[in-house]
Amino acid sequence: MTQLRALSAIRLSVRTDETTSPGRQRAANSNEAARRGAVIVGEAEDLDVSATKTTPFNRPELGAWLQRPDDFDVIIWWRMDRAVRSMADMAELGRWAKTHGKLLVFAEGPGGTPMDLDMRTVSPVSELIMTLLAFSAQMESTAIRERVTGAQSALRSQGRYSGGLVPYGYGKVANPDGPGWKLAPDAGAVKVLSGIIRDVLDGQSLTAVAMALNEDNVPVPRDYQAIKAGRDPGGTRRGRQIERFKWTAGTLSKVLRSPALMGYRLHQGKPVRDRDGNPVPIGDPVLSQDEFDALQDHLATLTPQKNRTRKATQAMLLGVAKCRGCGGNLYLSKRAGGADYNCRATARGDRCPSPAGIRADWLEKYVEEEIMARVGDLQMTKAITRKGYDPAPELREVMEELRALYADKGARRSRTGRMIWQEEVDTLERRAEVLEATPRTEARTEVVPTGETYASFWVRHDTVGRRQLLLDTDARVTVAKGRSGGGAERLTGPDRARMVFTISANEHPHAMASTQ
Structure with a gap:
């Protein structure tokens, strides 16, 4: 007689570091295979997989084995609930086993003794037993779900941790x-x-x-x-x-x-x-x-x-320094011994009639002196928006939860389930009544001082923070081409006549948006 080839199937809904169930299932399956004289040719281990939410055919490992029916003769589970928890899934698994002539074995059936569902031959008795056991598994699953749902609902309503x-x-x-x-x-x-x-x-x-x-x-x-x-x-x-x-x-x-x-x-x-x-x-x-x-x-x-x-730019004046010739940005260019801000009109496909260029340290020093002289002692402000309240978004959420609950009413078949369903509906109805009676309030904005001056902000920030301050205050420094016609490296000092600095903070102190 040809030795039976067995597939050992293991499933667990939730796995933790303390879980020992996979080991117990594996030992039970192995012992049952040995008792039958079968050899285990493979193992389908699906951990963190719910039998209520997945069929045997869409579980990662078992599903892959079921697509290769010629590789084994019998599937061994520890118990029925490791295989299925619904009549529909059991019927589908039974049809598959009947089509491919497989033996389904549960190492611990009713009463703790092994049980066979032999689908290798037409057997009305096996199909009847399969249907009755699947019905029992489904009813047990439903009872467990309702008990857990009720217990968790009670714990949550008391503010206790429900897992x-x-x-x-x-x-x-x-x-x-x-x-x-x-x-x-x-x-x-x-x-x-x-x-x-x-x-x-x-x-x-x-x-x-x-x-x-x-x-x-x-x-x-x-x-x-x-x-x-x-x-x-x-x-x-x-x-x-x-x-x-x-x-x-x-x-x-x-x-x-x-x-x-x-x-x-x-x-x-x-x-x-x-x-x-x-x-x-x-x-x-x-x-x-x-x-x-x-x-x-x-x-x-x-x-x-x-x-x-x-990558944060180290060009403090990028977006701040402009070329007077074309109005475009000046870009930081590294060179031996230093760096320059130069017009790059040609890089964007334009022709600048008078491209500007200047040493970076000169221009950045000039901008720092200008901002300190103009607004350094001024106090910065922030705009605080006091948010209004509109009950409509939460009311929409409550409506969606109510719709979902009403659609779920038919699934609550036990008296306990219907009682829990009614409590959930009553809770949302009461909240909806409160929201419907709550008026909408408008937001308001006020400008308040931050307690910090521009000078102190400048000192405690790096290049990135200083550039952001300049951009927020709409600062601009416009640079014209040098009269000598030479490049930035030929200048002997910062020619201030070439630079025009403007900052909106003269009339409108820097406002950092904030919402409360």
Whole structure:
């Protein structure tokens, strides 16, 4: 008799560093194969894969094996729920096994004894057993889902931690009001977040901030939580070292756009609401509502074009220095012993009637003296926009959540499920009533002093910061071609008659936009 070739199938919905289930499943499958005199020719291990959300055919490893039915004779699972959790999936798997003449084996069937579903021959009994077991698995899955949903809903409504990924910026702490855990701001993560938000609002791109975090070996949110829990953030899988994750613009965008920064408890990316429809708090927020709104307004201005990484220019007067001959920018050119600002009209396909050129150190010194003399003692200001409040966006979110709930009503078949559904609907209805009665308020802007003069700002910033100040104040220095006709390197000193400096801060002090 030909020896049976067995495929050992292993599945686990959620895997952690403490998980031992894959090993138990592998041992049970191996023992069952040995008991039958079968040889295991392969293994389909699908970890972090839900049987409720995936069929056997679209799981990464098992799906690939099912496309090669000639490579094995029998599939062995530990239990039925490792294979399927719905009647539809069991029926599809049964049709496949019947078409290809396969034996389906569960090392621990009802009562703990092995069970066969022999689809190699037409067997109404096997099909009936398969259908009944699939029905049982589906009912168990539904009951588990409703129990978990009810328990998590109750925990969230009490402000308690109900499990899952901890939002970046927070950590688990013992619940001071009773059993279980709550979430609270984590000092280390909040410090990193504060630096990220500061850099982003100062104009750095998300990509540039991500690169700086990686250079400083700052762990990403997932790794940070692992380190806090005392686990190796890298680890291994099947003997292979897993590379640690790095910060990306996408990771930063996800963190910075999360309402969890305002201390809102989230479920599937949306705020969890109390019985009155208000967001359930985690604890003290990392950002206030106004600070979060200001951050979102800034992020909304970033486009892929604006957000790509560029090396910061060391030309302090790029965009500030202009050629009187053609009106174009003067560009910094390095040369032996120094650098010059020169007209480059020919590089852009134009002809300048009188191209200007001047030593960079002379021109930058001239601009610094002019800005100090004209506005150095003036105090800088910032425009603060007091954001109004429009209930319409949140009302639209509540409407969408209500629509989703109404569409889900038919899926709540148990009395407990229908009760939970009604509580969720009532909560959103109450919040909708409050929002509908809340008037819209308009935003207002006021200009206030920053407490810093132009001179002190100039001293404490580098070339990049000084250039940004000049651009923000609409400063311009226009340079004419030297009367000697020579290049910048032939000049014996800064000829001030060649340069005209203008700055809008004479009438309008520099305003740095800020939103609160």
